[in-house]
Every structure is written in structure tokens, then in C-alpha cells.
Amino acid sequence: MKRIERIYSYIETNSKNFTKNKLLEIKGFSAQEIGEKLDILRSNVSRELNTLCRDGKIIKIKNRPVLYFDRSSFEEILSIKLPKELEEISDLDDFVKVDKSIGGEEESPFNYLIGAHTSLKNQIEQAKAALLYPPNGLHTLIIGSTGVGKSLFVNIMYQYSKYIKKLQEDAPFVVFNCADYSNNPQLLLSYIFGHVKGAFTGADKEKEGIVEKADGGILFLDEIHRLPPEGQEMIFYFMDTGTYNKLGETDRHRKANVLLIGATTEDPSSTLLNTFIRRIPITILIPNFEERSMEDKLELIHYLLSKEAQRVNKTIRISAESIKALIGSTSYGNVGQLKSNIQLICATGFLNCMNTDKDIDINLNSLPTNIRDGLLNFENKSKDDGQVWNRVPKLLTIKPDGNRTFIETDGYEPPFNIYNIIEDKAFVLKEEGMSDQDIKKYITTDINVHLKQFYAKFKGDTYRKDGLLKIVDKDIVDFAQEIKALAEERLDKSLNDRFIYAISLHFSALFNRIKKNTVSFSNNIKLTLSTINTKEYEVAKEIHKLIEDRYDIAIPEIEIEYLALLLNSIQELSHQERVGIVVAAHGTSTATSMVAVAKKLFEADNILAVDMPLERTPSDILESVIEKVKQIDEGKGVLLLVDMGSLNTFGETITERTNINVKSIDMVSTALVLEAVRKCSLTDTDLDSVYSYLLTDFRGYTNNIHAENDLGDDNVIVTICSTGKGAAVKLKELVEAVTKNIYISSNVKVIPTGIINLNESIKHISEKHKILALVGITNPNLGIPFISIEELINGAGENVLRNIIEGKLTVSSARGEDQIVLKNLCKQTLMEIVTFINPEKIYPLLDRFVKAIEAYLEVQYDNPTKLRIIFHVACALERMLLNNGLVYDSSESELNPKYVQALREANLIFKEALSISLTDDEIYYIVDAINVC
Template sequence: MKRIDKIYAYLVEKTENKTIDDFIQMEGITASEIAEDLGILRNNVSAELTKLLRQHKIIKIKGRPVHFLVRNRIEELLQCELPEDKQEYESIDEVLSYGKKKTVPREGNIEEEPSPFDDLIGSKTSLRIQVEQAKAAILYPPHGLHTLIVGQTGVGKSLFANMMFNYAKQAAPFMKSAPFIVFNCADYSNNPQLLLSHVFGHTKGAFTGADSDKKGLVEKADGGILFLDEIHRLPPEGQEMIFYFMDTGTYSRLGETERKHTANVLIIGATTEDPESSLLKTFIRRIPILIRMPSFEERPSKDKIEIMKFLLATEANRVQKPIKIDAEAMKALIGNTSYGNIGQLKSNIQLVCANGFLHCLNEDLITIDFKNLPSEIKNGFFYLSRKSQEMQELSKLLGSDLTIYPEGENKALFEEDPYEPDFNLYNIIGDKVSFMMDQDVSDEDINRFLKLDIDIHLNKFYSKFSSNALTREKILKIVSEDILFFTEEVQDIVEKNLRQKVSERFLLAFSLHLTSFLKRVKSKQKASYTNIENVIYDRPKEYQVAMDICKMIEERFNTHVPIKEAMYLTILLTSLLEEPQAEHVAVLVAAHGSSTASSMVSVVKSLLGEGNVDSIDMPLDLSPKYILDEMKKRVKEIDMGKGVLLLVDMGSLTGFGDVITEETGIPTKTIDMVTTALVIEAIRKATIMEMDLEDIYESLKDFRGYGHYTAVKTVNDASSKPPAILTICSTGEGTAEKLKQMIEQILQNISRTDVNVIPLPINEIDDRKEMLIEEYEILLAVGIANPKIQVPFIPLESLFMADGEERIVTLIQNQQLLPSNPRSPVMVKEMSEESLNEFLTYLNPKKIIRSIMNFVEHLEKIEGKTFNNTTKINLNVHIGCALERAVLHDSLVYDTDVCEEKIIKKEAYKEAAAIFQKSFRITLADDELYYLVDMVENAIEKQSTYTS
């Protein structure tokens, strides 16, 4: 039995057969009691109790000490459900008071029979208030209340209006034959006259082309509901006609002078815009019910999972096959859903299901796993990394793999139109595959063609969610048009005054920031600005532009802008400027002798061409001070902003680096025992591979020439041994054989059938490696452990990275010699930086990533563990987001009990985190550090499980 199950079983047993009076006396059970009775460390008990709380299996009674009770036992005694989102209570009396709050159903049976809203995911949770508003609007005598539904694109406004109509027929305010008329005002937004004609009708001759009288939608909707989608597209005169009709029940057709027509119509409007800024105030006053639909981001984790399951079930029914999806893929789909809401999630699910169907044509099960997701959807997983609490909730609710069978879930979600394709994508795939197989088209060409075909079909319907060309339209779904126009003006001013292009994120990031600021001003909310005066000291140009922008905001929007807002804008502008073209690390070679250094550099230039490299020869009669002054001068001349690598031979030259950095401010790193091979490798990594100074230094500090990397020989060379690749696995069977097949396929792709692939069990390395070295020319090793035989080694996890296959090909072809360090610090840095670039608005990932990685190295020392690459990337992204929260004074709040052991560890983390205060004047809050402690402990536990 798992520890958590053991603790829960103990709680159930202790509270079994207890009465309410018993609970009043005992209050609950403490962590110390559990620890003592079960013989488990108290801090481990506390950790498991926290998990049970998140699973809503227990509740917590505050006090000293804290007590715990089993939730369903209390609910049985009280004969009522406790609030699902409430986990903590001030006292046992507060818990028992819920037994006195049971509601009595009102007279009649409307609420007792199933309602159309019951099939709506979240009707009892995240949409409960909206459902109650809708029911009130329908039931209000005598004919209901006009309603406006507000929400982002894809949240389900049209479906919600349809459900209101179905509820109206069920509850009897409307007849069963009542009409439900739908009209999208955006369809005719460029022709107000034609739009009004559709809504109210027209008479013959009212305008050019009006050849006869025509009924309008208001007349067709008589006795029912007229749903006006995107109602903000109605012109002012149209809004006036609508609100006059709401007031009087009378209207005129276009071309008539008198309002002689009457109709009894309930108006439901829907808009993605802020009603206050997009609709006439006189119009809004006529609509008493305003229902705000939450975005997908605002929905609780449970609802998100239910929505995803429903969409997967839809695909399973369409293709008539079960769909199996792993937990990481589900998290990626949820995390990737942003501006498009449920509509975007639906398009993403259809895309991954279509790709899964393509790869499982001849199988009974469609499998979707994280590693095969498109890269833009994978990014959703990293987005969730910044939201540790939600990630934990999803992990608990999702478990591991999920299999959805046809004819599964049937809860209503949102309207079929406009997100439902008018074709069956799976039929298209199946038919085309059959046709191409009959024509003897290769599997590779079939896959390539169909992937393109899937994208074309889906993009036809979902381009507003995935096309870069529609970025402006996407932004207009989130911010108002006047905000976007203003932001475009600001962009021109920024680029002109700073003489630098802004990144593609500028329009969205600045628009959102300005929208938030103006809303805060309008609602008279006082901003909690953090003390960030120091940010302007090294950004005077950006600060001046920010001040100019603040003046523009004051003039355009007639509002006061505080001085600290200019400071925040300075940070924002700095982070949104495009990075200048990457410069190279410079290399300075210094060696004793009249021509030693210059000769090495001459050879390198002849081989690699001109690079950013210089040399200083040091005859033995020159003083060290003279050479130091000369090196400082040369470092200043060749530095291109990324620092200088000093390659020296011996003596006093080895200690000059720190002095040069201190006196010039230019970063330097020094490597001694310089050779021509070392200079070649340094220039190659600085110019061709564009590596940073720190990464070049780490990869070369133990470099001693190319001797360890034997050139590939061919079988035609009579004196050569046959080339081979070792695959290191646990047993040499099963996984080892699969790994061997993968490597052989890679070799076949590059026509290297002469290379042997030899599986080697890990427990046989010591016994067999000498024999294998004698018999074969070992090119490289791949697998779960480094055999340490002086050849490049690629860890198994790196093989499955995006460039894993490419690394093997490059090594085999002897074109790129890689260090045998399996930790891949460059890859970790690049992936972390790329992820942070998506999440951060104010901080520049390129500026903070090095300090974050140094901090993580300190955590490894504190824990006495080496983190794997996945853990490092997750930690880097989480810490970057924590730093930005600290800048915005919006740090996470840690509400879990902490034991003494955790406090001690937090203090150690806090000491290591001083690096951020020193480098950026940013301090991580204690609560953030507690979350980090939890994150690290969980990661170490997972690593241990994986290793064992």
C-alpha cells in the first residue's frame, strides 16, 4: 500500500462510527498522531496530507495544532455536501454549520427535472452563476429579460444562448414551436444598410436592389428569441432601432416612416468587446442581464479536463476507434489553449487526433503521446510550468494515460458552428492512403503528403487560431481597436527613437499592458507599484521614450499616468526590443616566444578563414606588466560584446584574466596549455557554432587535442578494424534490441551499412569493453550509461531530443567533434531561454538565464544530487517566472504547513538566491522558495524512481 493510501485509510478508520458530538470533542486528527501511530516521519505525513487536501478527500481545521477530518464522513453526518473549493475551516463549528444551511427546493417541479443546462460542463461549478442568471432572465415575468452575453472568442456564447432557448421551452414561458433566430452582425458590418434590412426587413424601393418587400429577422423571431452574435458590429442607428423596439415592441422596416409593426421577441446579444466602450450607453441600459462567460484559462482544472475528454470523445466517435493519450500530451493541450479558448482546444485536438489516426491506420487504437506533438502544442506544457499549483492539480486529476472509447461522454460544450468542419477528416485520410498505397507510393511520401493535407484542411477552418498572418485579427479579439491603433503608433515611435526594431510580441504585449492600466484607472483601483527606480539607471534612452509614451497616453485617453508607470514601460520596452544580431566571442592567443602565438593564429586563419582572433607574442625579455597592458588594449579592441577567451601557455599569463576583467569590465575566461588544435576548436565554436563565452570555456577547459576522437576508417582500408557503435542498456535484450534497430535505421539513411551496432548490457561493460576496443574501431556510444572508453557518448534521453539523430549522424561523419559531457548545458540553456521567451513580459530571458543556471547549480550542491536535463529546464522556467512575479510584486502564496526540515532547506535556498539580488536587485519571497523546495523534492523523487 502506498504511503498516501495508508494515511487515508488510517483517517477513515479513526473517524468511523463517530457521531457529531464525538467530532466536537476530538476536533480531528493531527499530523503528529498519524506519524506516531504509523511510524512515518512527520514531514512526510504533512506532505501526504497536503496531497489529500488537493484531492478533496479531507478537510483541515485551523489551529495549533492543525486537525484533519475525512470529507465524505462529515458530509454523511451532516447530510449535505461541503463546498468543493473549500478545504480549510476556522473551527469544527464552522464545518458543522453547513448542516444547517441545506436549501429547500422552491415549489413546482422546474428545478427538479433535468435542465438543458445540466449537460453543460461546469454548470454546477465555474458556470453556476451564469446558469442562474440565464434562468432568471428566461423566467422573469411577463416575457423574460433581454440579455447580453460577454466573453472571448470560443468560450461558448452561442451554445449558451441556445441552451437559454431550450430552457425557455422546457420551463414553459415559450411555446414548443417558438422560433430561435440567429444572426451574426459581423457578416454585414461593412454595409450598415443591408444589415438593418436583414434585422428589420425592408420595403420595395427602400434602396437599390430592393425589388420587393422583405420580412426581417425580428418578425421571424416573433414569440421566440433573436440571438444577435457580435452585436457590437451593429451601427449606432441600428442599436437605436433595437433599443426602441425593446422599449415599445414596435418597429419599422427600412423605407417606412412609421413604426406600425409589432412583435414579442426576447433579444439575446453576444459580444467579445467591452460593452461600455463598444455599445451605446442608451442601448446597454435596455439590457438588464449581463452574463460574463469565463475564458478557458479561468475555468478550474476539473472543467478543463472534462472539456478535453468531451472533445476527444467526439473524435473517437467520428473515427470509431478508441483514443489513448498520455498525461504530458493532455497537459500540453490544456496549456496551449489561450486566446482561442475551447475553439482553439478543439482545433488542436482535431489536429493531433488526425496525425495519430494517420500513424495508426492499421491499428485498433489511436495513440497520442507528447513526443509526437507539434512543437507549438508542446510549448503548452512549458507554459504550465510557471503555474505550479495548476500543474499539480492536473497531475492529480489526470493520473497517467487516458483512453477514450467511442460513444463516450455526451455533455454539451459549445456550438458546432463555426468550429466544426463540414467534412470527415478521417475519411479523407483513409481514402487517400488507400489510393496512394494502390499506386505503390512509399510510406514516407504518404506520411509527408498527408501531414501537409491535414494542415491545409484544418487551417482552412482554424486559421484565426494558428496563422501568423492574422496576428492583428487575433489581437483584436482581446483588445479594442483604438488601443491597437495607439499601440501601432507607439511602435513607430519606439523604433524611430531607439533605432531598433521591436519583436513580434510588441503589439500584443503593449496592448494588453495598456488595456490593463486603463481598466485599473477606470475602476479607481490603486496600483501596487514595486520599488523599481533602479531599472532606469542603465536604460536612459528607453526611459525617455517611456516618458514620451506616458504623455501620449495622457493626451489620447485623458487620464493621469504616474511616474512609476513610465518605469514599468521602460522594462516592457527593453524586453520587447529585438536583440541585435548575435556577436561572436573573441579569442586572444598569448604565449611566450617570439612567434609562438602568431604562428598558431596564422595556421587557424588559413584553415578557417578570418575570425575574431588576435595574438600576442611574449619574448622572454619583455616584462609581464608590458604584456598585461598590451593584452588589456587588445581585449578592448577585439571585444564584440560577448567577452574574450584568453588562450595562454603558462606562467604569469594564466592569472591576467581576472585583472583584465576588473579593469576593463569585459568578461574573460582563461585556458592554459594552448595548442593549435585548441585555437582551432575555440574559433570554430565562437564563430561557426556561435556559443557563449561560458559554454566555450566549459567545453574546452579539459580539451587536449583531437587524439581521443579517432577518425572514421572504411572497410576498404586493409589495416583498419571494422567500425562499431555501442548501445548501452540494462540487459542487452528488449530495449537494447529496439535501440539497435533505431541506430541501424539512422546508419541506413546515410548509407553507412559498414558500421556494426553492438548491444552491451551495463553489467558487462567492464568485462567486455577492452575486448571490443581491440576488435572494433568504436565510433561512439549511445545508451543509459557512459562506458568511459574515450569516445563520444550520447545519453539515451538526448537521442530523443529534436537534434538527437542529427548529433549521431554528425559524429559518425566526423564533421563535428562533441565533448563527451552528457549533461548538455548548451541544450538546457537554449531550451530554457526559448520557453522563458514565451512566458516573460518584463524580464529579458537572455539577461537572466545565466544567473538562473548558476542558482540551479547551487541547488544541486545543497541537495547533493545531479538534476537531469528535464528537471533543469523545468526549474529554469519556474525560477524565471518567479523572478518576474517578484518584479511585479505578485509572488505566489504558500499556504501549506511547513516542518522544521523544510524551513532549514528554505534558508539554504534563500542564501543561494542572493545571486539575484546581487545581479538584478530582485529578491525571491520565502513563499516562492517553499514552492521551489517542493518542486525540487518531487523532481528528485521522480529521478530516483526512474533510475531504480
């Protein structure tokens, strides 16, 4: 055993003796003692002890002499989690004294948090360590999405500090939202540190800052990522020195003892200065609602319903389906969104039993559509876990408990009593002679307006805008915001953020079509004379000119009509018929994920997802799709977006069985789903026009808003095929896959062309671009490097192409390890020959299968042979899924047993990953195929 290992073993063993005996004291071990016990020189012991401290295995306790203790045992005795960066404790007595005063911590404020012993256990340990750290605690950063409860968590930290006597009972707790003054550093400085009289114009008297107010307590900086760099520098200087000066003073003679706690929804590394982050040693991540355990979710629902039952003094009964819908509908807003939804359904339930002795009954039919759809999300996420279903009670009954105390936090409770509003308005409307049914309709709308206004912060707009920036160029989004402000001023009305999302995606797609010269000048938007003669149409003309001036490109006149229609329809509140959308894709959550993005961007309620695990049969899938089509149809037909295979033929079958007009488009992608939702959000759009546009005009989104003529002298690769279309375009995609994986200083573009007038085409291209290579079926012998399709597929050509692009003088014909062309060609072909297998998911397993055979047989197949084997195996796997395997009709005794054994060994890959095994008959056929190869 090494010397350092002997030393650590001694400390660990003796430290654990205290843990086993549950002693609330810690006896450290000095270097002198360890040296004597282990017969090692003291200087050598000290050197190894310092190494163990840096490795985080032991804790150094500053004392005379310096003592050392096992880190894990230290944490276990005190029931805390020390920060990784902590190597030494300066005041052990402070830790021990605090722990003794707490005892078992039965009354700890943290125990009131739902999830204190489950999903928030580690976070609470971190918080305790931060607060316990002598002398005044460690500055802390709380990270989490909107609505997870960051403010509540910080509030509990403050209560805990008083509970353990680290803070006085009247210690200040100051909350400051950094977004309030983020664009005015001088005002921010004044607000944080205060100012003296005459510091600036209007400073007629001295003012204290929030640091001075928080002296002896906690300063909570919410949305800390909104602090400008100047503000961060001011704060971290104060953290370093504990001193500050007011605005207008020159000397930093003022002192304050303040524990800083920040909260952010953003990634600190991308929004905060590194120098600032380094001064905050504790970072606590609060989990999203989706990451919480089922027990936590149910307890949260019970808790929030109890608050409503007590507030309205009525018993609330809620069905299991409603509970599941609440869980499934809580996504971007987390606990805040859940609270909003519960208040909405309780207010609606209260309206139905107002002025009666009846209880509030909540069932699936009484829920709003957006909450009711959450049941589908719950089912999709939990269908593989039967235990989840069993945890949800069939019926939850909650009675008002007037003695129960609830944790309240600023900003979580609405500034009004929704139930008082309902009662007051119902009384007034009744006096005016309105019927009970009309009163309910009127007040239901009012409930939605009140709650939507208050919970606007839980809509996740920041999240959705960040998601939009991953799809659309920031300049386009910024321009869309400028247009929104212009339209609001001209029309004197408020446009919601859906306008920004819709117009940004539309512009991005439009610029992409202009770039590719595929702009459609046909008009499929039905405008009436009353629409044209409106303010919206005049504003649309103004916006049209702004676009042309800003991007210096010609925009079709029909864009004016589209913009006018968008300005008219985006604020339409009444329900009008729209085209419905159903997305169906293979995989356990592929369709759901794409639909979730669309819902977050557009708050769309006319789109549903159908996920199709590989084990589901085609007939079962068809029934699921039909059910969703019926559910989403509003009378204008349904657009069916599918990923591949026979799903594309479902449209006609569904139309025949349901009499609902259904059009289907395959090769679905997130971009296609977003564009479909954007187009179908217009109530004047019909199914045929949406279908035609997506099928022929839409070419995806792009961040490059410049026209093709602006490409200049970019390097290009020309792909050659018989027509310049079809196969040449496919070849273009394969070559692009190679270029995208090679780092080069300038862009390489791929241009497809046909063999007709090939020399003229090459000459024309070379006038504008530098041609690096030609790839295709024939060599025009123009002195330009040429790679045949065969070379590209077998791997040698791909390596040659890499060398050409990278500018290497040596052109090697050796095959590269990472054969991108083989991979992409294989996936593309698999999409055409298999129906129920996802090529993206199955290709890595097929590739491993081939490599396993090569390793067993000690051979190396060329790429065409690999392709044949992969296609044979993929088809065999699909037959296994359908229980429709082939029967080998020849004698297996004639087959090479070594090959048979090689495939059986490789077959284990599918068994382990998919729980699917090829039958011996299928293996025999594949052996035949390999021998033919």
C-alpha cells in the first residue's frame, strides 16, 4: 500500500468510529499523531495530507495544531453536504454548536418544502452547508426555470438562518430584481449602494442603498443574469472586501455584513462574468416540475388544492383523469403554471356551485382544452411505467382545513381574490336580468382574462424566444419585433407575441425561397374587398417596403396580402374553424417532441401527436391516428404529417372511414411542423392551399438572408448526373454531408448539374465560383479533380474529397474511418425500404452488426457489400417486429458454419439493445447474401 493510501486509511477508519457511535463531536488527527502511529516522518505526512485535502477526501480543521478529518464522515455526522471547493474549516466549534442546537431538525423550515426528502434533498443539503459555513455563510447562486420555486427556496433559506440562530430574528431580508435597472448602470449603482447629496442632478438628499438595508441579513438578487457587467463588477468587489462607497463618494470606508443569494433562469457561464461566478462558491439547481418524483407532483397538487378549498371554504373533489391532465399540462411554467391551472379550474368549479351547499367537482369534461390535452402527455410519458398509474388516486377529496398554515411568497399570489370577483359580478349581472347560463359564459371568460394577465410571466416567453433563435436568425427576430411595435402604433392595438413568432418564421422561409429562386408568385390567400380597404392593409404595405429597404431584395406583392391577413387574424379571440394537424412518427416521443416545440412557440391547440414505438402494429397505429384526426378536426380538414413508409398512405384510408378531408405529407421535421402550425393558424387558410405550399414551396428555414447572387467567389463542388435533378440532388446531399464535417476557412457550396451541355454549365459556374472538384457519373476531362460515384460510395472518394477541400497536396485513396457518405446513403435508402424502423436509431446498431461480423471472420468488406448486408438485416428486423419471418427453404448444412456462428454472435447486439432476435432462418438467408457479396 502506498504511503498516501496508508495515511488516508488511518484517517478514514478512525473518523468513521465517531460516525458509528453517533457522536456529535469531531476529533481531528494531527500530522504528528499520524506520523507516530504509522512510523512516517512528519514532513512527509504533511505533504500527503495537503494532497488529500486538494483531492477532496479529507477536511483540514484550522487549529493548533492543524487537524484533519475524513470528509464523508464529517458530512454524515452533521447531515450536510460541503461544497467541493471547500478544503478547510476555520471554526469547527461553530459547526458543531449549530448542529447541537438543531438537534434532530424536526421543526426545520426546510421540512415544509414538498420534496424535502426526495427531489430537493441534495439542494437542501447544499443550502444548509452554505448557511452553516462560518463565519457568515457562503454566497449562493440558485438556478432554475421560471416557476420552479427559486424565490420560495431563498425565502426558506432566510427562515432557516434565523432558525439556527445564524441571523437575528429581526435580520433584514431584502429582495431586488436586477431587471428593473439593467439598462442604467448609474441608477443601478445608486439603488444598490445608495448616493450622497449632490451626487447627481436631483440628488437633493442622501439615500441608503439595498446593501445598507441588508446589513446583518440576506440580500436576494433575483434575475441576477440581468445585471450589466458594470453592476457585476460592483457586486463582486463588495463580496471580496465587504466595503463599499455610495455614489458621489471617493473612499470605500463603508462596511456591511451581507450574505448574497442570486437567482437566474439562464446558464451562468454565458450570462455572468467569470470573475463574478468564481466568487459564488455554491450553486444550487432547482429541478423542473417534470423532473420531480410522482409523489412530489401529487403532493403539490394536494397542497395547492387545499389552499383553494380553504380560501373558498368548500370541499373539492377531483378525478384521477383530471389529476393526470394537470400533471401532463404542466410544462414550461413548472409549479407556477400548475398553480395557475389549479386556480383556473377551481374558479370554474366554484362558478358552477356558487350560492349552493354543493362541493366543487372537477372532472375531465370540465377542464379547458389546453389542460385536458395534458392527459395525453401524461399517458405518453408514463405508459411504460405501470406503477405511475397506480400512484394516482381514483378520486381525491379535499376538505377545507381552517387550522392549516400555508407557505406564502410574494409574487406567487394574485393581487385579487378571484372568488370574490366571481360573486360580485354574478350578483350585478343577476340584477340586470341576465340568465344563469349567460352569466356563467360571461364570468368564465373573465376568469381566463384575470388569470392570464397575472400569470403572463409563466408563459415561458423568454424560453420560447430562445428556442426561436435556434431556428431563425437573430436579425430577423429583431426586425419582427420592430414591425410589431410599428403595427401596434399604427393600428392602436396590442399584438401578442405569436405575431413575432409567426412573422419571424415566415420571413425566414421567404428569404430561403428567394435565395434558392423558388419564390411562388401565385396567390392562394383569399382576401375580401373589406380586408383590402382596412388600416391593416395599409400597414402591411408599409411593412412590405421596410422589408425591401432593409434587406435590399425584391419581395412579391402578394406578401402585402399575407401580412394584412396576419394582422387581422392574429388577435382574433373568438373560435373560428382552422385546419387541424396530426403529427405521426416512429419512436417513443419523436412526434410529441416536435409538437411540443410548436405548442410552446404558438400556444397552438389545433395540433396533436401520435408516437409509434416499434412494437405497435400498423392497424393499431391507424386506429390511433384516426382517433386523433376525429379529435382535432374543426370542419376544415386535417393535415397529416408523417415521417416515412406506409404512413403516407393513411390519408385516403382515413378520409374513406371518417369523411374528414385528410392530406398527408411525409419526411416530417420540426421545421415542417412549425410552418404547418403557422399557416394553419390563419383562419382564412384552407387545407388544399396549406398542403400545396408545404409540398412545393416550403424549403425550410435558414439563417442566411442574402440572395444567391451575393455568393461571390465561394469554393464549390459540382455534382453531375443525367438530368441535374433527382439523383444529382441526392448526390449533392451526400457531398454536403462530407463538407459540413470538415473545418475550413471558407464555405464550400455544392451545385448539382446535368450532363446535357455539361461543358457550358461548368464554364458558367466557374465564372462566379472556384470549382474544387467534380463528383458524378462522367468525367468531362476539364483539368478539375473528378471523383466517381463508385469511389464516393466505397469510401476512397470521400477521403480524396476531404484532402481536396482541406488543400492537402497528397491525395490518398485510403478509406477514412468516419465514412459520412456511407452513413447518409444508408439512412436515406433505409427510409425508402423500411416502414416501422427509424433509420436514425437503427443505423448505429446495423453498423455495429457489420463490424462484429468483420471482426469474427477477420475480413474487411467494401462499402457496397456493407450496404447490401445492412439492407438485408434491416428488412429481416422489420419482419421480426411483424412476426412475419422468412422460412429458409434450402439445406443449412451447405452453409459455412463459421459464417452462421459469426451472425449468431452479432445477433446479440439486437437482442441487448432492442430485445429482438433474428431467427435462424433469417440468419441463413443473410449468410447466403454475404456469400453472394
